[in-house]
Amino acid sequence: MISKKTKYGLKALIYLARQYEQGPILISDLARDENIPKKFLETILLALKNSGILQSRKGKGGGYYLGRSPRQITVGQAIRVMEGPLAPVPCVSETAYAKCTECGNENTCGIRLVMKDVRDAIAQIVDNTTLADVLERIGQAELAEKNVVDFSI
Amino acid sequence: MISKKTKYGLKALIYLARQYEQGPILISDLARDENIPKKFLETILLALKNSGILQSRKGKGGGYYLGRSPRQITVGQAIRVMEGPLAPVPCVSETAYAKCTECGNENTCGIRLVMKDVRDAIAQIVDNTTLADVLERIGQAELAEKNVVDFSI
DNA sequence: TTTAAAATCTACTAAATCTGTAGACTAACA
DNA sequence: TGTTAGTCTACAGATTTAGTAGATTTTAAA
Numbered sequence: 001m002i003s004k005k006t007k008y009g010l011k012a013l014i015y016l017a018r019q020y021e022q023g024p025i026l027i028s029d030l031a032r033d034e035n036i037p038k039k040f041l042e043t044i045l046l047a048l049k050n051s052g053i054l055q056s057r058k059g060k061g062g063g064y065y066l067g068r069s070p071r072q073i074t075v076g077q078a079i080r081v082m083e084g085p086l087a088p089v090p091c092v093s094e095t096a097y098a099k100c101t102e103c104g105n106e107n108t109c110g111i112r113l114v115m116k117d118v119r120d121a122i123a124q125i126v127d128n129t130t131l132a133d134v135l136e137r138i139g140q141a142e143l144a145e146k147n148v149v150d151f152s153i
Numbered sequence: 154m155i156s157k158k159t160k161y162g163l164k165a166l167i168y169l170a171r172q173y174e175q176g177p178i179l180i181s182d183l184a185r186d187e188n189i190p191k192k193f194l195e196t197i198l199l200a201l202k203n204s205g206i207l208q209s210r211k212g213k214g215g216g217y218y219l220g221r222s223p224r225q226i227t228v229g230q231a232i233r234v235m236e237g238p239l240a241p242v243p244c245v246s247e248t249a250y251a252k253c254t255e256c257g258n259e260n261t262c263g264i265r266l267v268m269k270d271v272r273d274a275i276a277q278i279v280d281n282t283t284l285a286d287v288l289e290r291i292g293q294a295e296l297a298e299k300n301v302v303d304f305s306i
Numbered sequence: 307t308t309t310a311a312a313a314t315c316t317a318c319t320a321a322a323t324c325t326g327t328a329g330a331c332t333a334a335c336a
Numbered sequence: 337t338g339t340t341a342g343t344c345t346a347c348a349g350a351t352t353t354a355g356t357a358g359a360t361t362t363t364a365a366a
Contacts, residue, residue: 001243002241003324004319004325004326005324007264010263010264014263014264015227027341028341032179037326039326039327042343046342046343056335056343057341058332058333058334059334059335059340059341059342060335061331061336061338061341061343062340064342065328075267085154087154088154090154099264102160107297108294109162109291110292111164111167111287113290114228114287114290115155117211121274121275121278122275123185125270125271126166126267134263135263135264138262138263141266142261144260157355181312193354193355197314210362210363211311211361211362211366212311213363216312217313236350263341284311
């Protein structure tokens with residue numbers, strides 16, 4: 001299960017993607033609209049900024065905004081910032097490889113063989129899903145729901 | 154990342170699968186051979202037993218053994234016992250559905266749409282990989298490594 | 307029927323991680 | 337130079353992880 005931190009971060013990114021190129025957004029507004037504790041959100045946005053996904057401006061008229069277009073930010077990049085590596089075991093991580101402490105021979109570890117496949121399957125999805133893709137899917141889902149409601153009336 | 158508990162549990166299952174139908178195996182032997190803290194292993198094996206994956210016999214000549222053939226035990230079943238549901242968010246879990254506390258409309262939640270795909274991709278792998286499959290892959294990997302060693306001599 | 311072996315149950319505990327909070331500080335704009 | 341808004345430092349409660357200790361129950365064999 002992903003942490004609340006990751007959920008909040010993804011919500012924030014989707015929120016900012018919706019308002020791409022409309023100037024900096026206030027943490028306060030984001031926290032209020034998405035029901036995220038403000039102080040907690042601060043630390044999350046800061047991490048996303050330090051990773052290059054977000055940019056910010058201080059002072060009056062300041063706030064946070066996407067560092068690049070929603071087409072160029074993937075869900076995978078964001079998850080790695082907030083949750084850490086995608087890999088279920090460190091020895092199959094592409095971005096943060098580490099030897100498993102309890103593992104003997106890495107080449108013949110059965111757990112590793114399976115988890116490598118799992119990691120690749122997860123990466124295949126999240127590294128090929130951009131914020132723009134997410135917005136599009138939300139739009140389709142909202143349309144589909146609207147039709148269901150219209151039909152049921 | 155999966156917990157040590159899950160890793161230990163999978164190691165234990167692979168160990169027991171290797172010795173399927175050779176009588177009960179002692180916790181002590183398993184703990185020693187796989188370098189798992191014995192007391193911790195006890196709780197893990199008990200959980201696997203309570204879920205039906207393992208069976209046990211008490212007293213002299215007792216120990217743990219697979220409750221069914223290695224062909225009929227999947228990695229997914231085992232992971233769910235030790236780690237909980239595969240789903241990254243509770244609202245897409247097939248085996249332990251729960252509404253996300255912070256989620257408004259489930260049908261149009263962008264995070265949910267992506268995480269549903271992730272869950273399905275993970276399940277596709279681990280629910281179709283049996284302990285027998287793992288043993289087979291380990292065998293192949295050992296063979297491959299042996300050939301590399303032979304060649305390099 | 308006693309004894310020894312082995313799983314099971316109850317009850318802790320230390321450390322790490324998660325989910326925040328408080329308050330001072332810095333930068334930018336008017 | 338005052339106000340706004342992000343940034344930094346530090347802490348704290350709750351939960352989860354990774355164990356440990358010791359008593360109890362069950363079973364097989366002597």
